[in-house]
Amino acid sequence: MNSVVCISHVPDTESRIKIAADGRKVDEAGLKFIVSPYDEFALEEAIRVKEKSGGGDVTVVTFGPDRAQQALREALARGATKALHVKGEASDADSLGIAKVLAAAIKTVPHDLVFLGKQGVGTDNALVGPMVAELLGYPQVNVVTKLEVADGKLTAHREIEGAEEILETPTPAVVTAQKGLNEPRYASLKGIMAAKKIAIDTKSVADLGLNDSDIFNQRVATVALELPAEKSGGKKIDGADAAAAARAILQYIKDEAKAL
Amino acid sequence: MPGVLVFTESSNGKLKKASREALSIGRTLANAAGGDLVAFATDAAAAEDAGRYGAKKLYVANAGAYSTESHTAALAAAVKEANPAILLFGGTSNGRDLAPRVAARLDAGVASDVDRLEWIDGKLRARRPVYSGKAFATVEVSGTPAIATTRPNAFPAEEAGGGAAAEVVNVSFDAGDARVKLVDTHTPEAGEMSLAEADIIVSGGRGLKEATNFSYIRDLAHAIGGAVGASRATVDAGWIDHQHQVGQTGRVVSPNVYIAAGVSGAIQHLAGMSSSKHIVAINKDPEAPIFRVADLGVVGDLFQILPALTEEVKKAKAH
Ligand SMILES: Cc1cc2nc3c(=O)[nH]c(=O)nc-3n(C[C@H](O)[C@H](O)[C@H](O)COP(=O)(O)OP(=O)(O)OC[C@H]3O[C@@H](n4cnc5c(N)ncnc54)[C@H](O)[C@@H]3O)c2cc1C
Numbered sequence: 001m002n003s004v005v006c007i008s009h010v011p012d013t014e015s016r017i018k019i020a021a022d023g024r025k026v027d028e029a030g031l032k033f034i035v036s037p038y039d040e041f042a043l044e045e046a047i048r049v050k051e052k053s054g055g056g057d058v059t060v061v062t063f064g065p066d067r068a069q070q071a072l073r074e075a076l077a078r079g080a081t082k083a084l085h086v087k088g089e090a091s092d093a094d095s096l097g098i099a100k101v102l103a104a105a106i107k108t109v110p111h112d113l114v115f116l117g118k119q120g121v122g123t124d125n126a127l128v129g130p131m132v133a134e135l136l137g138y139p140q141v142n143v144v145t146k147l148e149v150a151d152g153k154l155t156a157h158r159e160i161e162g163a164e165e166i167l168e169t170p171t172p173a174v175v176t177a178q179k180g181l182n183e184p185r186y187a188s189l190k191g192i193m194a195a196k197k198i199a200i201d202t203k204s205v206a207d208l209g210l211n212d213s214d215i216f217n218q219r220v221a222t223v224a225l226e227l228p229a230e231k232s233g234g235k236k237i238d239g240a241d242a243a244a245a246a247r248a249i250l251q252y253i254k255d256e257a258k259a260l
Numbered sequence: 261m262p263g264v265l266v267f268t269e270s271s272n273g274k275l276k277k278a279s280r281e282a283l284s285i286g287r288t289l290a291n292a293a294g295g296d297l298v299a300f301a302t303d304a305a306a307a308e309d310a311g312r313y314g315a316k317k318l319y320v321a322n323a324g325a326y327s328t329e330s331h332t333a334a335l336a337a338a339v340k341e342a343n344p345a346i347l348l349f350g351g352t353s354n355g356r357d358l359a360p361r362v363a364a365r366l367d368a369g370v371a372s373d374v375d376r377l378e379w380i381d382g383k384l385r386a387r388r389p390v391y392s393g394k395a396f397a398t399v400e401v402s403g404t405p406a407i408a409t410t411r412p413n414a415f416p417a418e419e420a421g422g423g424a425a426a427e428v429v430n431v432s433f434d435a436g437d438a439r440v441k442l443v444d445t446h447t448p449e450a451g452e453m454s455l456a457e458a459d460i461i462v463s464g465g466r467g468l469k470e471a472t473n474f475s476y477i478r479d480l481a482h483a484i485g486g487a488v489g490a491s492r493a494t495v496d497a498g499w500i501d502h503q504h505q506v507g508q509t510g511r512v513v514s515p516n517v518y519i520a521a522g523v524s525g526a527i528q529h530l531a532g533m534s535s536s537k538h539i540v541a542i543n544k545d546p547e548a549p550i551f552r553v554a555d556l557g558v559v560g561d562l563f564q565i566l567p568a569l570t571e572e573v574k575k576a577k578a579h
Contacts, residue, residue: 013508013528017394026391037509094369095360121508122391125372127360130328134364139439140328142357145502155443160353162454162503163447169440179509180502219369224398225390228534236551239542239560246568249519249540250576252556253484257517257538259460260484260576 001053001149003046003113004106005060005080006132007039008090009071010122017227024222025091026122035071038117041177044184046115047079049149057081059109063101064090069200076195077187083200084109086208094220095123099131101215104208106136111172113154118143118176133174141167145180263295265344265405266315267335268306269326269354275309277457278350280417282410283313285377286348287420290314292379293345299426300338302331307425314420317342321431326354329438332361337433339366339405346384347405351412352456359409370407371399375414375514375535384408392508392531412456413514453487455504460486460517463506463533464494467522467543467562471499476566477521483573489513489533491523507532521562525550542566 011017011031018027035043046058059082060075062068068090072083086105090098106114114136119126133140145164146157149171158165159178187195205215239245253259264286268279275283283299290297299306299315302323310318319342321334335358339347347362349355351373363370376387384406390397401407455461462484464477474488481488489511490504506513508528518536523529525541525548533539534553541554542562551557558565 011391013392013531015391017391019395026395095372096364096367096369099360099364124388124390124392124512125370126356127363127370127372130357130360131364134332134361140357140361141440142328143353157446158353159503161456163445165442166444166446167440168443173439179505219401219403220371221400221402222397223385223400226396226398228393228396234539234551234553234555234557236546236554236557236559239558239565242560242564242568245542245558245560245565246572249556249558249565249569250572252540253460253517253538254576256555259517259538260573 001049001113002056002111003049003058003115004109004111005039005043005046005058005075005115006102006128007043007060007062007071007075008036008120009033009062009064009068010036010120013037013121019225019227024225026225033067033070035074036117036121038119038121038177038179040184041179041181042115042117043075043078043080044182045147045177046113048182049113059084059111061086061102061105061109063088063098063105072200073195074187076198077192078185079191083198085200085202086205087202088205093215094218095125095127096131096219097215097217099128099135100210101205101208102128103132103135104210105203106132113149113171114138114174116174116176118178129174129176136174138172138174139169140174141169142176143178144175145178147175147181262343262345263293264290264297264346264348265339265342266297266299266348267355267358268299268301268310269350269352270301270303270306273305275306276350276352277417278352278355278410278412280313281412281415282348282350283310283315284418285410285415286346287314289346289377289379295345298342298344300335302334304428307428311423311425312419314423315426317429318426319429319431321433323435325442327438327440327442328357328361329440330435331358332365333435334431334433335362336365338431341429341431344405347407349409351409355409359407363407366405368403368405368407369401370409371401372409373411374408375411377408389535392512393535394531411514413459413516455487455489455506455511455513458487458515460484461489461506461513461515462486462519462521463489463491463523464521465491465523466493468494468499474500476562480519480566480570480573483570483577491529520550521566523550524548525553
């Protein structure tokens with residue numbers, strides 16, 4: 001069973017976000033980048049599917065600047081077998097531009113399944129997975145918490161409001177990973193050493209037969225990035241007298257929030 | 261006049277809250293753009309409700325129960341007929357599943373999970389929380405249609421007043437072969453309200469000490485008519501299902517009232533709830549970071565305060 005996993009390289013979730021001088025992007029200076037957490041679930045699932053099926057490749061693909069190679073190295077160290085880096089400033093493309101690049105890249109790699117995280121942490125769009133599915137003409141199962149693959153079809157649990165749907169579809173298909181799908185493994189020392197020997201294939205947007213003007217045309221363009229207004233600091237009360245505290249909370253909910 | 265088309269969903273014959281919210285902001289945008297508000301549904305029964313929110317027409321395609329593929333085909337056909345300048349989706353699971361797929365089919369841009377929308381100089385301008393609410397991006401969507409998914413609770417649902425039922429326009433479409441089949445639906449905790457739609461959320465953290473003590477949270481949530489939230493520490497400990505997790509790797513919520521008890525307020529938890537309109541925190545540690553975002557902080561023991569509050573709420577509701 002062959003899988004492709006699309007991964008993105010994003011600022012660590014602990015990071016303090018600073019705005020760049022242009023007022024539209026994040027200042028990357030001093031930021032630590034990681035594999036986007038949902039992509040870790042996607043990768044882990046692809047590795048498990050491969051192990052269960054007794055072979056095949058797990059190819060990790062990323063579209064991003066030079067630093068994004070680190071994400072591919074990390075994925076290789078965890079058990080991916082091949083890596084493809086499409087070089088480009090992905091943050092200058094919108095989600096559809098990114099999806100077009102990924103879909104074109106995926107077509108160059110043999111696969112039965114395509115995995116992505118349900119969203120990239122940071123940009124938080126949750127758009128690329130279904131867009132890739134549409135561009136490839138594949139069925140999609142989004143926000144998946146459990147997956148079984150057998151006999152050319154998959155069964156997946158999809159998280160919806162307060163419930164879970166169990167869906168079935170033939171492969172090839174696109175699956176986007178939600179937390180809970182699995183517990184991602186760490187890279188072993190052996191894995192890290194082995195990963196160093198794997199050459200990362202690199203391509204440009206043009207190599208994939210795509211036009212920069214379509215990928216970077218910014219149907220959705222960021223005009224400003226701002227930090228939220230600091231909270232003015234709320235009121236703090238002593239709750240030693242539980243009944244009095246309870247009344248104060250209720251008063252607040254009624255008067256300020258106009259709830260109840 | 262090209263106007264605004266809103267994808268709507270119903271449950272039990274009524275428009276879902278997310279759809280009503282999307283219609284309400286859609287009406288404002290249609291007025292600004294000088295076009296009509298129209299809606300899409302898979303059942304003509306939504307015509308009356310849609311009319312109440314100001315929709316002039318309801319495009320109906322008989323696509324059946326939700327499936328990404330059939331709904332993509334149906335909605336794309338409606339877009340062709342209605343030719344809207346703006347296409348909106350309420351930010352439900354299905355709305356967020358469908359919007360990007362339809363966008364890719366139409367080669368259009370999407371602003372997702374937006375909490376502000378404006379029509380300025382012939383363009384859709386949206387604000388959306390990024391980095392889990394640590395920053396806000398203002399984006400402009402060009403091209404036709406300009407698509408957005410709305411964040412639950414960000415836009416108040418307001419009826420238009422005096423709206424007649426929307427005129428039903430039947431849309432034919434080619435469903436093709438929908439490959440994804442729904443086999444079953446599991447509702448793990450039937451009767452509990454989902455986080456996304458709740459106006460009030462009561463969340464518990466590791467301060468609850470053990471799984472059974474989630475009853476303190478549930479009791480209050482039940483009394484107050486809210487949903488149950490949880491920190492990741494409690495989910496990882498197996499005290500409660502992941503469906504309830506609020507935060508960076510859980511749900512991002514913005515209810516009217518968020519009550520956090522025994523939650524320290526780690527940055528990844530704050531990421532999921534700091535845009536709530538009114539935040540109440542109960543924690544015995546006066547230095548807990550949750551107090552930095554709380555509008556009302558109570559330094560004290562949740563095991564004393566929660567039951568007292570549940571009683572007060574019950575009393576208030578009985579009046
Ligand atoms: C990549 C990543 C993603 C993450 N995603 C999330 C996420 O989505 N959501 C999330 O919540 N966390 C997330 N976390 C985890 C987060 O960092 C914290 O570990 C977690 O939120 C802590 O949960 P807690 O507040 O319940 O527990 P603790 O931090 O242990 O806090 C317990 C609190 O309870 C208080 N307390 C104890 N007893 C009482 C009492 N009797 N009365 C009142 N107060 C009491 C204590 O003072 C303390 O403040 C993530 C972490 C990482 C690294």
